[in-house]
Amino acid sequence: RKEVEQDPGPFNVPEGATVAFNCTYSNSASQSFFWYRQDCRKEPKLLMSVYSSGNEDGRFTAQLNRASQYISLLIRDSKLSDSATYLCVVNARPGNNNDMRFGAGTRLTVKP
Amino acid sequence: DAGITQSPRHKVTETGTPVTLRCHQTENHRYMYWYRQDPGHGLRLIHYSYGVKDTDKGEVSDGYSVSRSKTEDFLLTLESATSSQTSVYFCAIRPGQGGEKLFFGSGTQLSVL
Numbered sequence: 001r002k003e004v005e006q007d008p009g010p011f012n013v014p015e016g017a018t019v020a021f022n023c024t025y026s027n028s029a030s031q032s033f034f035w036y037r038q039d040c041r042k043e044p045k046l047l048m049s050v051y052s053s054g055n056e057d058g059r060f061t062a063q064l065n066r067a068s069q070y071i072s073l074l075i076r077d078s079k080l081s082d083s084a085t086y087l088c089v090v091n092a093r094p095g096n097n098n099d100m101r102f103g104a105g106t107r108l109t110v111k112p
Numbered sequence: 113d114a115g116i117t118q119s120p121r122h123k124v125t126e127t128g129t130p131v132t133l134r135c136h137q138t139e140n141h142r143y144m145y146w147y148r149q150d151p152g153h154g155l156r157l158i159h160y161s162y163g164v165k166d167t168d169k170g171e172v173s174d175g176y177s178v179s180r181s182k183t184e185d186f187l188l189t190l191e192s193a194t195s196s197q198t199s200v201y202f203c204a205i206r207p208g209q210g211g212e213k214l215f216f217g218s219g220t221q222l223s224v225l
Contacts, residue, residue, distance in 0.1 A: 004154070032212050043202055043216035044155070087154065089214075097212045098143065098162070099170070102154035 001026055003092045006103035014111055017078045021106045023088030024070045032091035033071045035062055037084045038105065044087055047073075078110045115139045116217035118203050124223045131190040133220050135203030137183075143206040144186040145170075145214070146178060148199040155202065161186055193224040 006023045013019045025033075033050035048055065050062040050071050061074040071090075075082055088103035115138035125131050135144060142163055147155040147170075157170030159178040167178050175197060179187045190197055203217040 008152075034213070043218050044214075045216070046213050049213070091212055097206065098145070098160050098168070099157065100212060100214065101171075102147075102156070104152055104154040 002103075003027060003101045004088055004090050004103040006086075006088050006106045008104060008106060010107040010109055012109045012111060013078055015078055015080060017110075018074065018076045019078060019108060020072055020074045021086055021088075021108075022070050022072050023090075023103050023106075024068075025088075025090045025092070025101075026069070027090070027092050027094075028066075028069060029094045030090050030092060031094045032100075033062075033064060034089040034100075035060075035071075035073050036087040036089055036102075038087055039084050044102075047086070075108075078108075080110050080112065083108055083110045116203060116205060116215065118201075118217040118220050120220060121218065122221045124225065125193055126225055127194060128192050131193050131222065131224075133188040133201055133203075133222070135186045135188070135217060137186075137205050139205075139207075140183055141205040142183075142208050144180065145204040145206070146176070146186070146188045147202045147204060147216075148172065148197075149202060149219075150199050158188065158201075193222075195224050198222060198224045 035047040036044040037047045038044040054063040085105040092101040093099040117136045145160040146158040161167045161180040201220045204214040
């Protein structure tokens with residue numbers, strides 16, 4: 001089983017739609033979680049951290065469910081510019097900040 | 113802009129030849145990383161460095177070596193390239209005071225024929 005798993009998609013949604021992605025992780029001791037965004041043929045860029053209490057940044061909401069070992073990303077009022085691949089990242093070795101594990105990504109396409 | 117430059121941006125080479133990729137940073141960050149990205153696998157850590165001449169292996173280190181003789185440069189070497197090393201390689205830095213957030217270079221597309 002992979003340490004971090006994501007639904008690869010693709011998710012094809014119309015502008016204005018709400019879309020949610022989940023990501024599961026295998027190490028119950030993991031403490032740090034992130035969502036990165038990667039545009040086609042570009043480098044990944046940090047979108048947001050995921051806190052235990054959940055966090056929101058504009059149209060984006062990230063949540064953590066420790067009991068079920070998954071994190072989620074909700075995008076409201078989707079824009080064309082949200083089209084990208086979203087990468088889930090988990091610190092698989094608590095105490096070792098050098099071993100971040102990446103999911104394979106969920107591809108989102110927002111259409112007019 | 114995290115001040116990270118990768119070179120070359122694209123390289124085509126033949127099986128069995130040595131290849132070195134360079135990562136250069138301008139902001140004196142202590143931690144530097146090499147990842148590879150392949151379809152269906154996401155990014156996987158190859159090697160990382162926590163200071164000059166201090167390096168350690170990552171998840172997929174076989175067939176790769178690294179060197180860091182200066183804070184600003186982190187080199188990734190494929191001693192004898194194989195077709196399975198065809199991939200996109202990303203360098204990243206982690207600001208020591210910034211927790212676990214990573215900032216990536218633009219990547220190097222390597223094709224081994």
